[in-house]
Amino acid sequence: NAGVTQTPKFQVLKTGQSMTLQCAQDMNHEYMSWYRQDPGMGLRLIHYSVGAGITDQGEVPNGYNVSRSTTEDFPLRLLLAAPSQTSVYFCASSKSRTGVYNEQFFGPGTRLTVL
Amino acid sequence: RKEVEQDPGPFNVPEGATVAFNCTYSNSASQSFFWYRQDCRKEPKLLMSVYSSGNEDGRFTAQLNRASQYISLLIRDSKLSDSATYLCVVNYPGGFKTIFGAGTRLFVKA
Numbered sequence: 001n002a003g004v005t006q007t008p009k010f011q012v013l014k015t016g017q018s019m020t021l022q023c024a025q026d027m028n029h030e031y032m033s034w035y036r037q038d039p040g041m042g043l044r045l046i047h048y049s050v051g052a053g054i055t056d057q058g059e060v061p062n063g064y065n066v067s068r069s070t071t072e073d074f075p076l077r078l079l080l081a082a083p084s085q086t087s088v089y090f091c092a093s094s095k096s097r098t099g100v101y102n103e104q105f106f107g108p109g110t111r112l113t114v115l
Numbered sequence: 116r117k118e119v120e121q122d123p124g125p126f127n128v129p130e131g132a133t134v135a136f137n138c139t140y141s142n143s144a145s146q147s148f149f150w151y152r153q154d155c156r157k158e159p160k161l162l163m164s165v166y167s168s169g170n171e172d173g174r175f176t177a178q179l180n181r182a183s184q185y186i187s188l189l190i191r192d193s194k195l196s197d198s199a200t201y202l203c204v205v206n207y208p209g210g211f212k213t214i215f216g217a218g219t220r221l222f223v224k225a
Contacts, residue, residue, distance in 0.1 A: 042215035
């Protein structure tokens with residue numbers, strides 16, 4: 001049981017490039033989400049999904065796309081990378097959105113630098 | 116005003132000390148509350164949920180005050196291994212939106 005896995009661990013992009021951050025979970029969790037973490041700020045929700053085929057925007061969705069074709073995978077796509085997207089990205093999953101005390105399990109993160 | 120606010124610290128305490136963190140939230144309809152722990156350059160991990168009646172897990176005690184819209188975390192008999200950043204987390208109604216505080220850094224010294 002690997003939990004939540006993310007690849008790559010580190011990435012350097014040039015402005016204007018695009019890339020996909022991969023996230024997978026093997027816990028059969030319904031709910032998955034992407035956050036970014038910047039110094040001095042809390043984790044901010046980018047996009048989330050409540051099940052295969054269903055996604056929605058979080059707090060800071062601009063510049064990012066997601067899709068959820070399977071329960072296990074939830075990739076995050078950066079369309080045209082900008083220096084403002086330099087951050088640490090965390091993927092998380094939880095058993096369900098419902099239920100008041102659902103624990104979120106996080107992947108190890110991807111450290112992205114956009115030059 | 117931030118939706119979830121925490122004192123960033125750092126809190127520097129000796130081993131064996133008792134330390135308390137507070138967190139305030141702005142949405143009175145917030146549904147559930149948590150404390151997560153994040154070690155340096157690692158992912159956040161759940162420390163404990165916060166129940167309305169307050170709850171304890173070993174050396175850790177969490178309290179919720181809905182009237183004043185704050186939650187607290189008390190750590191007794193601090194250990195070196197408690198050194199980390201503690202994140203206050205609030206779920207909005209419906210469970211879709213989770214707001215993280217920026218975290219409070221704790222350093223426990225020998």
